[in-house]
Every structure is written in structure tokens, then in C-alpha cells.
Amino acid sequence: NANKMWGGRFAASPADVMQEINVSISFDKVLAPHDIRGSKAHAAMLSEAGIITKSDAREILKGLDQIAAEIESGKFVFSEELEDVHMNVESRLKELIGAPAGRLHTARSRNDQVATDFRLYVRDAADGIIQSIVGLQKALVAKAETHAAVVMPGFTHFQPGQPVTFGHHLLAYVEMLGRDRGRFQDARRRLNECPLGSAALAGTSFPIDRAKTAEVLGFDRPMANSLDGVSDRDFALEILAAASIAAVHLSRLAEEIVIWMTPQFGFIKLSDRFTTGSSIMPQKRNPDAAELVRAKIGRIAGAFQGLLMVIKGLPLAYSKDLQEDKEATFDALDSLRIGLAAMTGMVADLEPVEEAMRAAAGRGYSTATDLADWLVRELKMPFRDAHHVTGTIVKAAEDRGLDLEDVPLDVMQAVEPKITKDVFSVLSVENSVKSRKSYGGTAPQSVAKMARAWARRLEKD
């Protein structure tokens, strides 16, 4: 037989380069457990529908279980000549049970088979990621609760803006991750329809029960159009889009960890468990884990862009282009998984250096807004005038090399005679954060309350 798979029609073996470009087993073998799960559901349905005999179905199911065990124990030999995971499994089934193996592919094509396998894989990965996001949220909430009142600088333009608390800063990421989780959950709902039974593209003449296989595989329903079933990968695109956004969030936090770790900032300490040394500079402690989390977005957004381009302009239904959907998707979802795990570890590990944060919080006239607000509240000044008066006082402080808290009252009164010594009460960073009691604001009490509410909510997830 000249061709291992398509002997009937083919007189010659593929060119070496044909095999090289076509073969997918090196990466699609991770689909094997899903492929076997799909095949078992299909075989059971075929026999229930009277399309194959009960005894053939029994043989097939037994054989598939054995293959699953062989794969799990690492004994299974994957062959490049057999192209992909589907042909590898089926060919082993033939070795094990003989003739009945040939009946498994009744009313099925590799097109609906791979679409089903890939959906099952992406669904599992999404479920894992959803759980990992919850894990990271819990770690952040625990830190936020402990450090609800630790004052640090809040930045705009990466210049000191107004003091905030460390807990408040961490809870911002909890909110972002909450939306990330929602995006994965939404995408999963749309993903959860079963393409199996679409066959090659047009459906099948056999009386299959698609509702049955869909149910057995944990899908909500069969997909309603066979052409759509075998040819769209929007479910993977949505998950990759959600993954990209989540990875962007992780990269922002990772970047902050890198900055906070520098001696110039010195806002946090990260233990040896999440840092590395240098092979030449003995003094170094580098935040490599944070740097790698910061970088993972490259692969993840790359996978999203890559798959968009694969699908763009592809006429219905299946084309081999669609084999290019897998490698980068697997890599991207795995990258997000490891990124979430590393970030969770770092967040649990890191400790704020309170004195450094507090000192930095007071630098850069960060309570100038509090002074302006005081003028509005106590002297009934319009905010725009208060802004101008405060700016002039900041300039005076700057000229004298003083922090705002240390500017003498008479210097302030030279700018605005109605200012009294009461003003100093609003100029400390502690009082500044305490006063930000508006909903969603940084007041330590509100932060602690928000952290507790999140902790309760996450308990249930």
C-alpha cells in the first residue's frame, strides 16, 4: 500500500516536505483525551441509534479506553506518518480491535471531530483560567485587607497625584480581574455548543442523535448549522481576546511590581522565592517572575492576532488553514495559566515597606488638592480660584524647598489672608486619604469594607 492513510485513491506517498508541512501530531496530540472522549460519545450514540451493532460499539469503547490508558502512561507511540491525533488514535484502535474500528468514523468527519476536540480543550482551559483568576483575586484581597490603611503615592502621568492606600491600589486589580472572569464566562457560554455530527460540512444521511452526543460531552445543545459547525473558530477568538485583556492587566501589575522593587522606589520586598541573582553582579536581586509575566502578553495577543488572520477571508467550510488554529492557542492559554499562577505567588509573597511608601506619598505636593478643597469648603471660594491660590502656595513652597505641610502660615496668608492654622489638618497624607470617603474612594475604612465584601463574594466562587 503506497499511502498509509488514503491507500484507495493514492498511488504514491507524500513528498517529504508535504508531510512536513501537513503533519500536526507534534502539537495536536494534547487533544488526545478530548478526541477519545468525543469518539466514545459518538460510538455510543451510533449504537443507540442502531447505526452500528451493540457488540461493535462495545469493542470500540473498550479499545478507546485502552488507548486512553496507553496515552496516560506514556506508552502510546505517536506516528508522524499518520498526520494528526485523530488518525493516530483510529489507527491504534484498528490494531487493537480490528474490523469494528472501521465503523467508528460512520457519520463523522475529521472536520467535526477536530472542531469538537478543540472546543473541549478550549473549554477546559477556560475553566482552569477562571479558577486561577479567582485565586489571584483572593490573594489580592487578602493583601488589600491587611494593608487597607498603608498610605502610598497615587500617580497620574506617573507623577505624584494624590495619596492613596496600598489596599485601594490592589483592589483596583481585583475589579479588573472580576471583569476578566466575566469575559471568560460569557465566551464560555457561547462556546458551549457541539459541532459533532456536522460531519464533513453538510450533515449526514445517517439517523444520528446530535442532542445526545452534545449532552454527553457537556454541551448545552448541538450547533444549528453544519457549515458553521466545522468552519468557525470564533469561540477560540473570543477566549483569546479575553486572555489578551487579562494578560494586559497582569502586565500592568507586573510592571508596577518591577518599579516598586527598584531601590529608587523600594515600596515592596519580594522574597528569594520570586527573585533571581545575576551571574556577574553579586548584589543583584532581579524580579524575573514579574518581568516574564509582563512579557507573556506578547505571545497571547500574538495568538489572538494570528488566529484572526487565519480565519480572515477563509471561504466556508473547512480548509486546512484551520489546522493553524491550535498551536498558538494552546501556547497562549498555557502562558496565561502560568502568568496567573506566578502573579498569585508574587502577590501572596510581597510585603509593602510602609515607611518608604508613606514618605513618597508626601513628596511632590500630593496634598495640594486637599488644600484647594479646604479653601472651597471653609472660605467658600470657587474651585477655580482655590486652584489658583493653591498653585501660588505650592510655588512658594517649592522656592523655599519645603513640603506643603511645612510652609509657615504667614507665607500662606501672604497669598490668601483668610487662611487659618486649621488648614494644616488637611495637609497630612493620612488625613488626605481619610477624607476620600466618596463611594469607590481610597479612605482606609471604605477600602477595608470593600476588601471584606470581595472576600465574601469570592468565598462563593
Ligand code: ARG
Ligand atoms: N488535523 C486537522 C486539523 O487540525 C484535522 C482535520 C482534517 N480535515 C481535513 N479535511 N483534512 O484541522
